[in-house]
Amino acid sequence: MKKYDRVGRRIAFAAAGPAIALVAAVALTSVVLLVSGKNPFEPYTVMFEQATFSDIQVLILNDAAGYYIGGLAVAIGFRMNLFNIGVEGQYRLAAMVTAVVGANVALPAALQLPMLILVAMLTGAFWAGIAGILKVTRGVSEVVSTIMLNSIATSVIGYFTLPSVFGVQVGNNKTTGEMAESGWFPGIDMGAAGEVYGFVFVAVALGIAYWVILNRTRFGFDLRATGASESAAAASGVDAKRMVFTAMLISGAVAGLAGMPILLGDTHTYSLSFPTSLGFTCITIALLGRNGPVGIAFAALLISWLDNASAELDYVGYDTEIAVIMQGLIVIAVVVSYEAVRRWRLRAQQRMVGEELAAGHTKPTAPGDPGDDDTEKEVAAR
Amino acid sequence: MALAGITKRFPGVVANHDIHLSVHKGTVHALVGENGAGKSTLMKILYGMQKPDEGTIEVDGTQVTFAGPADAIDRGIGMVHQHFMLADNLTVLENVVLGSEKLAGIGARARRRIAEISERYGLGVRPDALVEDLGVADRQRVEILKVLYRGATTLILDEPTAVLVPQEVDALFDNLRELKAEGLSVIFISHKLGEVLSVADHITVIRRGTTVGTVVPAETTTRRLAELMVGSELPTPETAESTVTDKPVIQVEELRLTADGGRPVLDDISFTIHEGEILGLAGVEGNGQTELIDALIGLDKADSGVIRLAGDDITDRATRHRREQGIGYIPEDRHRHGLLLEAPLWENRILGHVTEKPNTRGKRGIWLDPSAAQADTRRIVEAYDVRTPGIDVPAASLSGGNQQKLIVGREMTHKPRFLIAAHPTRGVDVGAQAQIWDQIREARREGLGVLLISADLDELIGLSDTLRVIYRGRLVADADPGSITPEELGSAMTGAASGHLVADDTDESAPDAPGKEGA
Known part of the structure; x- marks a missing residue:
């Protein structure tokens, strides 16, 4: 169960970077289209339609x-x-x-x-x-x-x-x-x-x-x-x-x-x-x-x-350069979002390790670990 | 200033747990504890860099919360970092006013104020000197002045003496007494017990993330403090019986290395380590230890000299060959040299031993064997008590001590003939420390030769069969770990003594030891 959970999380993290980048690139391209007074969505439907031929x-x-x-x-x-x-x-x-x-x-x-x-x-x-x-x-x-x-x-x-x-x-x-x-x-x-x-x-x-x-x-x-x-x-x-x-x-x-x-x-x-x-x-x-x-x-x-x-x-009636603009935006979005996701992921992993260790803290410490008992004694004595 | 019940949890560790500390006006309050005991975290909480999960901070009787260092500064708390935060290419004046231009401008008014502060506390700072021209001690005074300039009434000094030579330490302590006399309070973080006893009014000991007691110097000794620091049972690194044989495992002959400026970094280094022998190398950091390690592991080539491993000349052999031939390596900087931080634990277990079983299979070891490596990683995690939820987590998510245990486990698994152990227990908790010592002793019994480099003199003396002192790239002294004290070793490390060091009480028989003097 836990294993499954982790696999799911890994896939989510792997997909997050590209997904964020693509959404951002599409959104920005739409802004470019809007600014130039064009329909911000039609080019996509045209291009999707092309992919069916x-x-x-x-x-x-x-x-x-x-x-x-x-x-x-x-x-x-x-x-x-x-x-x-x-x-x-x-x-x-x-x-x-x-x-x-x-x-x-x-x-x-x-x-x-x-x-x-x-x-x-x-x-x-x-x-x-x-x-x-x-x-x-x-x-x-x-x-x-x-x-x-x-x-x-x-x-x-x-x-x-x-x-x-x-x-x-x-x-x-x-x-x-x-x-x-x-x-x-x-x-x-x-x-x-x-x-x-x-x-x-x-x-x-x-x-x-x-x-x-x-x-x-x-x-x-x-x-x-x-x-x-x-x-x-x-x-x-x-x-x-x-x-x-x-x-x-x-x-x-x-x-x-x-x-x-x-x-x-x-x-x-x-x-x-x-x-x-x-x-x-x-x-x-x-x-x-x-x-x-x-x-x-x-x-x-x-x-x-x-x-x-x-x-x-x-x-x-659209310029083919829209695709070029989009490619360029993808590059920028990718660089930004991947780094963000990488950091976010590392932090999440650290937190997860911390949580799992804290949850398993009842596990007796290994033998040959004299410090532990003493700590408790000292704290109690103080 | 008072702290009560401070708790701070981090991934993998509870860094601070139920901390109690009260600092009075006009006193120097020392905070002592081992590396990794939680001093730095506590200090960051005090300075507003970290938020405690539980507990309260009071300044002058009012409860406060710090959203950041700016809040702490507003409350009169200032911090002098261990690593100075100064712009080298600016003058002292410019460094001091940088970021506080609103206080007194950047001109004559600021200069007057700096002169006044410098005068009042006897800091002797010259406002127009370029920081890059200043020595370490002067830079530290600039840092202190910077903090005072911002109106601090409580100063936090993080291991201020680590970078200073003894005379400079004395000067610093004079400054601290001035500050104290003017009614300021100082929180002094250190693990050097002797210094703490001489300068502090109160000493709070922190162990395993919690405060275990506060004492006054008059009523305690370094021994007692040390016991408080590590727990009532001082784990001793002592090696019981000698296992030294006469079979040399590593021989170094006349190793020389010159830095770019012509300064010798390694100067005529010669030593032999036998099977079953631990050679401890004492020295202040930066006296050639790093270069010696690099030459031994093959990262750097010495200008001249010969290195033999069990009789074979390996001077010109590559790092990989040396490691395959049985040189184990516990690096001094595990993040730079020992781990791939973002790779999972089992890949880190392969690192450095990629050509060896169980990591590879096939006749020439071309193919990796991830499942065998993973299985062995699980074994290491179990046997070396690496606290981790699994072997797929990245190494970066483990605490430093657990990372170190993984490295030690990895190196020991491959049964090295010669182990380079640089600060093997740095940042490791007491239990793990004893365990790592046991591992090294165990392997020593089986004929392992060890070069032990450590800043912990007790560890050096306790674990080593032979002691050498490195100073400015030369092996200047040797000593018998059976009779030498840390103080005597310490004086040789600063270049004050050389030759064969003998304990003071047997000193009269060795008048020929050149330059030998009491610490």
């Missing part, structure tokens, strides 16, 4: 796959207090390199796909590893270096996609040429609704792996310990520098996969129209999902829904 559902799911993988990449860093803002550069660079390799190498699908995935991971890890090395050897903040590396990635991509290098001009779009068909990741045909990327399932598998590694392996424990208290982790035998570097590499490798759902499942080429700024959105997603694999999944679906359903707003 199967073709939109497929779009939401497909986009969510990339968001989810990117969110995991950010979360790995967050779990040990590393702020990998470079997911943006890592996934784009990885997508471009993979596209180039895929266009120029043609192995059988059984080899081609693993090879491409490996290339993407290595590229992402390499790009993040630069920031990792700088932090470990020179103490450069990963925030600064990854932001810089994002810019550099843009330039590198610009160079590689030049027609004189690997680029292929298609109309007025610069692409990297079409990838060999053996490197197309098979999807699930949903008929008129479109095709669900096969990479959606890879994303799910990554989420499971993320949970298992963090919670069930030694490495994961060390990583979480470092994030929770660097000094305690160091005293417990974690090599902090190696941990920082390893975590950056893994975060980058996962980030490298974030562009794969769309690259291997849809575009099959890297071009000027390849989606950008996914890496920044993923920071929101990791925050909103509280760095947990399930939370990130909900967050990825939510953001993907906002993205895909907001397109319709244009047709009924």
